[in-house]
Amino acid sequence: MTDPTYEFSRAITRRPAPSVIDGLRAEDIGTPDLGRMQKAHDHYVATLKSTGAEVIELPPLDAYPDALFVEDTALCLPRGAVLMRPGAPSRMGEVAEMAPALRACYGELREIAGPGHIEGGDILVTGREILVGRSDRTDAAGVAELAGIVSDWGYTLREVFTPPGVLHFKTDCSLLDGETILATERLDASGCFDGYRVIHTAPGEEAAANTIRFNKLVLMPAGFPKTAEILDKAGFEVVEIDNSECAKLDGGMSCLSLRF
Template sequence: MTDRISHRFNTALVREPAQSIAHGLRDGDGPDPDPAAFSEEFHAYVGALRRAGVTVKRLPALEAFPDSVFIEDPALCLPDTAVLLRPGAQSRIGEAAELEPALRGQIATVRKLAGPGHVDGGDIMVTGSEVIVGLSARTDREGFDELAEILRGWGYAARCVETPPGVLHLKTASAVLADDTVLCTPQMAESDVFEGYRIIETAPGEEASANAIRVNDTVLVSAGYPETTQRIREAMPEVIVEPLSTAQAARVDGGLSCMSLRFFQSE
């Protein structure tokens, strides 16, 4: 695989949050996200991506798809290639078709999962040596098998893993911070998913901080998790660590990785 593929990006696609965001999927009860506050968080996120060195392409909101701000789930982007996925939630199936024109306008080679299997982008982790896909309520073995065949044709090794019980998505509880380094919850660290990788564990009570992203030489983390933030800074002094509020996104089970498709686009 390509050196620094896990975090070397020059382009990102994002989608404006819909006013219907309060109708987005969520596992539990709790307050609805406030559309105005969500928009503020989103714009701060876009600014952070730009500071990290990527060109951000903004797509319009899709009111018919409340979860569409979480643009990561309907596609996997790799250098100059992409796969339109089949999200496991029925209400999100149409998002890939809405994304397709923009994706084809940015990326030279785009394939599509035909089904019947399903894969959510939140269950896909790209490291320096492999593409890890976690099985979940929204990603199944049939979806993995079809995706793995596409990736093999492009020279990428794919590995299917069982995520621990109670984990919504693989990247809900883990993040790639370098080609060989992951941030993850203690529960994920105790599993065999990341055997052979350097692991930075989230601090006790800060498990939600595991959904972070590295963009070039910047690591974006959710605000409000000071001990985990400090652990990253101590383990990786070569990077800038920038906390961002994700309080509104968290109300509909979203986080930092969900709100952009990041990739390297050849000139």
């Protein structure tokens, strides 16, 4: 039996546009290099494809500098997909741009109508529940509306809280398998993962927490050797991908694809 939390046959990605240099960022640590970002993006897409999955590669959207971070636009589940309602005003239009691609893949497509806001980067689907982190981009009304939608599909949703100063819930955690979570110590200390097997990022390597388990591989940002070694010793097959340019826009491995 397949595990719907990490065994996928398809993914959707979007190529970065030249306007990516104007993308949102919590703090300015430099302007992204489009060439280097595209090279890393190609490596990311090739790694997904190497597992046998089909990758639907959407064209760049110059009107939306952050549009390569497709995960925030939707939640993809086996029963259907839900279009999100981003908390960043400049990103609201990305959802309508994603809708046709999802409509072509899903029989059932729901949407967050508002007035609340919710982004995919705050949602972690585990083997037993859907965890949604309240953050600067995801509010109580958005969480409540999503809870109503996914309950129709038999899911339990649990609201948790993202640490102050952390953009998205999944900035600090990721799913390694249905019962195992990679997390920073600061997020795990909140108690939100009680009952799960939790692996901590190495001290000083908190930025390695945003990885993705995609079929047999764990895609993680390059440059965090201690965390990579921890995952390797835990039996995971790790592929390290240059995230230097996406990191300048608070982006990571999960942000770059919708997986289903």
